Each structure stands twice: as structure tokens, then as C-alpha cells.
Amino acid sequence: MLHGKKILLGITGSIAAYKTISLVRLLVKSGATVKVVITPAARDFVSPLTLSTLSKHDVEWELFKDSAWTNHVTLGRWADLFIVAPASCNTLAKMAAGQCDNLLLAVYLSATCPVWLAPAMDADMWAHPATRRNLALLQSYGNLVIPVVAGELASGLTGEGRMAEPEDLHRLVCEYMAARADFSGKTVLVSAGPTFEPIDPVRFIGNHSSGKMGIALAHELAGRGARVILVAGPGVQAPLTEGLEVVRVNTAEEMFAACVDRFPSCDLAIMAAAVADYSPVQVAPEKIKKKDGSLTLELRKTRDILKELGRLKSPHQLLVGFALETNNEEAYAKEKLQSKNADLIVLNSLNNAGAGFGHDTNQVTIFDRKGNKTAYPLKPKEAVAADIIDYIHDKIKP
Ligand code: CTP
Numbered sequence: 001m002l003h004g005k006k007i008l009l010g011i012t013g014s015i016a017a018y019k020t021i022s023l024v025r026l027l028v029k030s031g032a033t034v035k036v037v038i039t040p041a042a043r044d045f046v047s048p049l050t051l052s053t054l055s056k057h058d059v060e061w062e063l064f065k066d067s068a069w070t071n072h073v074t075l076g077r078w079a080d081l082f083i084v085a086p087a088s089c090n091t092l093a094k095m096a097a098g099q100c101d102n103l104l105l106a107v108y109l110s111a112t113c114p115v116w117l118a119p120a121m122d123a124d125m126w127a128h129p130a131t132r133r134n135l136a137l138l139q140s141y142g143n144l145v146i147p148v149v150a151g152e153l154a155s156g157l158t159g160e161g162r163m164a165e166p167e168d169l170h171r172l173v174c175e176y177m178a179a180r181a182d183f184s185g186k187t188v189l190v191s192a193g194p195t196f197e198p199i200d201p202v203r204f205i206g207n208h209s210s211g212k213m214g215i216a217l218a219h220e221l222a223g224r225g226a227r228v229i230l231v232a233g234p235g236v237q238a239p240l241t242e243g244l245e246v247v248r249v250n251t252a253e254e255m256f257a258a259c260v261d262r263f264p265s266c267d268l269a270i271m272a273a274a275v276a277d278y279s280p281v282q283v284a285p286e287k288i289k290k291k292d293g294s295l296t297l298e299l300r301k302t303r304d305i306l307k308e309l310g311r312l313k314s315p316h317q318l319l320v321g322f323a324l325e326t327n328n329e330e331a332y333a334k335e336k337l338q339s340k341n342a343d344l345i346v347l348n349s350l351n352n353a354g355a356g357f358g359h360d361t362n363q364v365t366i367f368d369r370k371g372n373k374t375a376y377p378l379k380p381k382e383a384v385a386a387d388i389i390d391y392i393h394d395k396i397k398p
Pocket of ligand 1: 033191252271272273274276277302303304305306320321322323324325336368
């Protein structure tokens with residue numbers, strides 16, 4: 001049910017922490033890989049040894065251990081889902097305020113995956129306006145708050161504030177992951193990164209593309225059940241993910257051949273690579289020596305991969321291109337939609353701060369063939385990838 005899914009469980013100092021022992025068991029039994037991060041206070045309620053034995057991974061709570069730094073960014077990026085259960089009043093308040101005085105909070109602030117919060121507290125704390133405000137803030141950050149249930153509380157009172165039962169949390173995770181498997185059975189081609197066009201054995205014409213956007217798309221699709229073929233240009237740091245095949249290429253011509261070769265077996269192709277438009281006509285067999293005067297290179301146009309896939313496209317296939325523009329963005333994006341026979345063009349403008357090459361964030365506008373234009377705010381590239389894939393799924397239905 002949860003095979004290949006990576007779940008990070010955050011446990012805070014609340015009596016309900018004991019229930020998470022069965023949550024870890026249920027998640028692991030369903031095939032998920034589970035890692036646990038706890039607050040220092042949670043250790044009074046549940047033993048790290050029990051949790052590490054059940055999860056088969058070390059349980060972390062320190063930002064610094066033996067004078068070494070614990071990499072919270074890696075944990076937050078590793079997970080498909082981060083569940084904080086139980087989420088105490090204190091931790092919810094710190095999360096809402098953006099405080100960061102323990103490892104769990106640092107993971108929360110750097111997590112790029114969806115975050116679920118399963119609060120647990122006394123009825124009066126639950127009803128307090130400060131808690132209401134903190135929960136509203138956390139929801140405004142995009143976090144999902146799992147409703148508490150009414151019943152007997154640790155204080156002896158009866159009322160609202162009990163954490164959802166482990167079985168219910170487990171069911172919600174399974175339902176969420178099943179709904180996210182909306183690309184299972186689909187094969188998707190993604191191109192990413194730059195191409196390098198050789199001038200001589202030591203020099204090339206390249207560009208600043210990092211491939212991060214293409215990787216984020218490939219990762220999102222693999223997480224949603226697709227078989228992904230990632231055609232990656234030089235220097236692209238491709239993740240090792242289940243369901244992801246990486247085809248390494250260097251030049252525009254090699255990328256063309258790899259994409260055209262694999263496209264017929266694909267349901268969807270997303271061309272996110274920054275392909276060189278021109279390539280040297282002659283590649284010098286030896287290193288070109290410096291001489292007086294200038295040097296002229298003759299360049300020939302490379303073959304346009306997106307355009308070729310647009311020509312080859314059959315009715316069941318979808319084709320998505322990117323447009324990176326510095327001026328007349330909308331007109332150029334719409335023109336590319338037509339000239340390349342693409343179903344969608346994702347425009348990212350170099351005029352937007354934080355968007356485009358090398359950044360971890362991007363700001364895109366999607367144009368489709370029905371004339372729709374959808375603009376998104378600046379977001380981490382992983383979140384942009386989720387928006388693009390959601391758009392493809394909801395608007396065009398692969
Ligand atoms: N593209 C491609 N093959 C090329 C050039 C571009 O597949 N030889 C794809 C890119 O991956 C992207 C889209 O075409 O999805 C648009 O790329 P872009 O560089 O914005 O546009 P170009 O077509 O190269 O046109 P121009 O550089 O004049 O804007």
C-alpha cells in the first residue's frame with residue numbers, strides 16, 4: 001500500500017506520544033520507509049530506542065550531536081510527507097511563529113513536502129484563542145490540521161483535544177498516497193539541464209541551467225506513480241528514486257536522439273531542458289591554440305526537440321514545453337504553444353527575482369491550447385512541479 005513512500009514522523013512532548021508507537025508499526029507494515037524526529041520533551045513520553053527499533057532508523061532530536069550538525073534540510077527534503085503527531089500546543093505555537101530551537105522545528109521550517117499536524121492537548125488549551133490563531137496561521141502556510149476528537153483527556157476532563165487514533169492517521173496516509181498515485185501506469189519523458197556543445201576537446205558552449213526544475217518534475221511524477229525517463233544534460237544531479245530511469249547526454253544532438261527514441265513509448269513528455277540553439281560546425285580535434293587577432297566560430301542551428309516531438313505526437317500523447325523569456329513573455333509563450341504543437345507552455349520569466357536558472361524557487365505562468373492563462377506565485381521548485389503536474393492532471397487528464 002505504501003511501498004516506496006517516505007514518511008517522516010515528528011513526535012512532540014504530549015502524553016499521546018505513546019500512540020505513535022503503533023502508528024510507526026502500521027506505516028512500516030504497509031511498506032513505508034519511516035524516519036522519526038522528536039523534540040527533547042518527547043523523550044519523557046516515548047523511548048527513542050523503541051522508535052528506532054520499530055522504524056529501523058536512528059531517531060534524531062539534536063540539532064548538534066558530538067559537535068556535528070544534524071542536517072535537517074536533508075530530512076525535510078527526503079520525505080514525501082511529514083506528520084507531526086502528536087503536535088503539542090507549545091510546538092504548534094513555535095511552528096506558527098517560525099521559531100527554531102530544536103531539530104524538529106528546523107526540519108519543519110526546511111521541509112518541502114506536505115506537512116500534516118495532529119494536535120493533542122487539553123480541551124481548554126484547544127479552545128484558547130492563542131491556539132485557534134496558531135492553527136489558523138499554520139493552515140494559511142498550507143499545513144493540514146488533522147481534527148482532534150472528543151473524549152476523555154489526560155487531565156481527567158472530557159472534551160475536545162484527543163489526538164486522532166493511529167489507525168485513523170494510517171488510513172488517511174494510505175488514502176492520500178493512493179490519490180497521489182494518479183500517474184501510475186503512465187510513462188513520462190522529462191528533459192532537464194543544459195547541453196554542452198564542444199568547440200575542442202576542452203571547451204564547449206553551455207548555459208547556466210542546473211536542471212533543478214526538471215528534477216523536481218521527475219521526482220513529483222515518480223512519487224505519483226509514473227515511470228519516468230529523465231534525459232539529463234551534463235552536471236544534472238539526478239536523484240536515485242524508484243521508478244526513475246536516468247539517461248545521460250551531453251550535446252543537443254544526443255538529447256534529440258534520446259528523446260525522439262523514447263517518446264513513442266510515453267504518454268506525456270515535459271521538455272524542461274535548456275537546449276543549446278546553436279552548435280559549432282567544426283569541433284577541433286586538438287585544443288585550439290591562442291593566436292593574435294580574433295577567433296570566429298561558425299555555428300549551426302541545433303534540431304528543436306520539442307518541435308520534433310510536436311510533429312511526432314499522436315492523439316493520446318501530451319506535450320509540455322517551457323519558455324524562458326526576458327521580454328514579450330506572453331506573446332512568445334503563446335507563439336511557442338502553436339509553433340511547437342505543445343499542449344502546454346510553462347513560462348518562466350528571467351525578469352522575476354528568484355525565478356529561473358540556478359535558483360531553488362521559480363515563478364511560472366501556464367498557457368494551454370484552450371486559451372487559459374494561469375499565473376502562480378514564487379514557490380520552491382518542488383511546489384512548482386506539483387502545480388504543473390496537478391494542472392496537467394486536472395485540466396487535461398492524461
Ligand atoms: N527546446 C528543444 N530543443 C531545442 C531548443 C528548445 O526541445 N533545440 C525546447 C526547450 O526544452 C523548451 C522549449 O523548447 O521546452 C522552449 O525553449 P526556449 O529556449 O525558450 O525557446 P527556443 O525554441 O529555443 O526559442 P528562443 O531561444 O528563440 O526563445
